[in-house]
Amino acid sequence: ETGVTQTPRHLVMGMTNKKSLKCEQHLGHNAMYWYKQSAKKPLELMFVYNFKEQTENNSVPSRFSPECPNSSHLFLHLHTLQPEDSALYLCASSPRTSGEETQYFGPGTRLLVL
């Protein structure tokens, strides 16, 4: 699990706050992903980056803004979130984005929006 790290592990923020989630992978992978995991719902893919380029935006509201400065780091910038955005946000990485390569997940950031 230390292959993909995420900080912070827990975050509480108000609807007017701006915060950022950080993900770092130490596996030498070229693809990175953000997922949202809500209670009693399947994992929802949010964004995909391949070689630092965004290749997928799964109709995510603009209050979520991803950033991938290099293949090892991925950020998710948050602003003016809503209470329904409270969830576990998971980062993952894989060698490429073929879909048939194992994605390695981080432990997630549990976000609570008040």
Place this chain on the structure above:
Amino acid sequence: GESVGLHLPTLSVQEGDNSIINCAYSNSASDYFIWYKQESGKGPQFIIDIRSNMDKRQGQRVTVLLNKTVKHLSLQIAATQPGDSAVYFCAEKDRGAQKLVFGQGTRLTINP
């Protein structure tokens, strides 16, 4: 449309028994399937995968079975141990896509 779902949200088994977790999918174009395990406070962890040209694949204490005729996927865990307690997700990939679609998950609990 594509959908991946699980027959049961929870499953309880006796320690030492075999566990079978089921998954149904509706996309006939799915060509790759994967099982993940998620323990409390952790991210999903890869267990085993299978491509559509196979019916069965075995790992260490786990077996995945794929029945394309009825679009059904199952994960069998032999001699279930307390450490197997977790939520298990199936996921599938469409032949023409590059992303995985995850099911809702089944919580497996082990009775001593």
